[in-house]
Amino acid sequence: MNRSVILISMFFLWSCHPEKKQESSTPKSASTKVGSETKDANKKTILFFGNSITAGYQLDLSEAFPALIQERLDSLGLDYLTVNAGLSGETTASGNSRVEWVMKNAMDIFVLELGANDGLRGISTEETKKNLEAIIEKVRKKYPDCKILLAGMMIPPNMGQEYSESFQKIYPDLAKKFNIPLIPFLLEGVAGVPELNLEDGIHPTPEGHQILAENVWSQLAPIL
Structure with a gap:
């Protein structure tokens, strides 16, 4: 088994672990935690809905990739507010229950x-x-104009x-069915690289999240 497969395997073994409490004080550029946002009529909202990867496991909220996306948006003068709705241990079933909230x-x-x-x-x-x-479908029903x-x-x-192989096909199949853009593999360039992961060998370091932010930005930028 190669190093990449080993570390991806370890990721799945740890991805359900409780998330370390993040610092309550974050820089102004950090993405907003879901539930604490106040809508600015001049800003559009980007909501990141995911598990411990999105939540920035054991990192300060400002170091997770949604906050890094916020920094990029701010540097470009784009009026968007990013909201981090990541929850460690989230499955697609629990996510389906939580998304309405x-x-x-x-x-x-x-x-x-x-x-x-899953x-x-x-x-x-x-x-x-x-x-x-x-x-x-729930997102599209409530917000028909929302881009996914x-x-x-x-x-x-x-x-x-x-x-x-069946699991990997889920994402391109859904992207095609709903005609939405796809990040082929969020952990591309990070999985299998020890120095880009925490001591558990699984979750990305701040430097790893910088690469994740680039992976996301490559597909997010065209739809802004």
């Missing part, structure tokens, strides 16, 4: 990053796909080659 405030762009914890549990790919479809960006994920073959 995070949609209570209007949003213009919805970045969906879920599925890794792979850990060996949940059927049909169920994972069904839950992601439901989330996308889907973050793809991969899992190691320890669940079986057939399962891992």
